[in-house]
Amino acid sequence: MTKKELSQLYYLKKEIKEQQKRLSELEALATSCTAKITGIPNGNGISDKIVYVL
Secondary structure, three states, X not given: OOHHHHHXXXXXXXXXXXXXXXXXXXXXXXXXXXXXXXXXXXXXXXXXXXXXXX
């Protein structure tokens, strides 16, 4: 191998390590997140409006 090829190999290995680290971070974020549900009214107390007549 030439000196230039060795230099390229060094930087490629460094880039691979950085990308593997980024992939691990993204996988951790993807598995620890929950879906956000929007458009549903908030549940503030009991809202059952059924009246019972005896």
